[in-house]
Amino acid sequence: MADGTSHVIELGEMPHDEKAEPLPEPRRPATPAVRVAALCGAALLTLAGAAPLAHRPPGIPVPAPQGATFAVVADRLVVADGPGTVGRGGRVVTGHRLPGGESVWQFVLPVGDHVLGLSTVADLLLVTTSPAGAGDTISTALEPASGAVRWRQAGYPVPTEAGGVLFEMPRADGTGLIRSIDLASGAARWSLPLPGNGVAYRRGARGVTEIVLVSADGRVAVHDAGSGALRHAGRVPPAADRVSYRFTQVVADLLLVDGGPGTVTAYGLDRLDRRWSIPVPPRSAAWFTDCAGVVCLHDESPGALTFDPATGRQLWSDDRWLGVTPVQDRLLAAAPAIGLEMELATLDPRTGHVLARFGRWRLGGAERSAPRQLGFRRLPDDRTLVAALDFPAGQVRFRAVLPGSWDDCVDAETALVCLRPSGGMVLWPLAG
Structure with missing residues (x-):
């Protein structure tokens, strides 16, 4: 080296x-x-010319494949093949002791599997994998110190605000299940069927607080992310084709769904009362996000475009930014x-x-x-x-x-x- x-x-x-x-x-007094x-x-100029x-x-060198994914969990460095290394044959996830870098455990994936990502929940390391080309996503919970397997669960992990985890198990048609598990044992606690539009989430600072399910006929069900209990239900206008909406997004306390052609309509998530409607670009890649208390509209073009969540009024736009x-x-x-x-x-x-x-x-x-x-x-x-x-x-x-x-x-x-x-x-x- x-x-x-x-x-x-x-x-x-x-x-x-x-x-x-x-x-x-522009030229102005120094702020x-x-x-x-x-x-x-x-x-920086000083650093560039500084003597060693x-x-x-x-x-300290540590073995890792090109394009590896890695994470630091407590006093362990965990290294695995990343999603970009599919087909290269690597199936080993390795735990190294910090700060020395010594290898202390290995976890070997089933033949054909590859790592989608590493994450943590409570005191556990989640290794999320999938067979290359096809097959269900699997999340394996490991003890970070030893690499011992605590449990395995089908689905992709979604953290909750209360410190738990949900697992999405979608099918090709958009339906499927979302399941909550007991972190100690991996046993299923409860599950909900997903409609064809999939699932949307209301989020807090650390994860999901509510699960929002919207059917193409306009039925809306809002469930607690901790217990799975139904908090409230109601209706919005059905999808124009009665098959699926273009938008079913939760942004802050709003549910956004298709309005008339080329528009999106915002409803208050708690009462499903209609708040406002705005035009949206015809590009299929357009989407909305919660931008620190305002609503951002994104598409394939650079720039920032923001709206007032209370009224739908455009607040500002700026093409200088690639994104926000x-x-x-x-x-x-x-x-x-x-x-x-x-x-x-x-x-x-x-x-x-x-x-x-x-x-x-x-x-x-x-x-x-x-x-x-x-x-x-x-x-x-x-x-x-x-x-x-x-x-x-x-x-x-x-x-x-x-x-x-x-x-x-x-x-x-x-x-x-x-x-x-x-x-x-x-x-x-x-x-x-």
């Missing part, structure tokens, strides 16, 4: 900008955000920069005004709504700057400069765990 470099950089924190300002930036950006730029630090701890993602009480926005690196900023959801700028980063991981994420920036001489980005606080904490290029990293507090594009992982010890 390279020279085993692990540079630990502590440059302090980026303060939150108290004065929202739009992009682009706190502009001064912060200038300081960060100076710091003496007595750096070497990186809710992060607690603000929106994370990304604009094109260099290659995979994006100019990142947080926005006020009601106005679209910039609250804080973070500079140019490529984000790691897949959870874009996480309040704290790792960012990566290429430096000269084939090095990578890694920083912890705290989006609600508007802060950047530089974590390390690593030799070479990296697909992704996880911050395990005492070490950065990083995956090479060509395969193989390295644990880079950190000094705080």
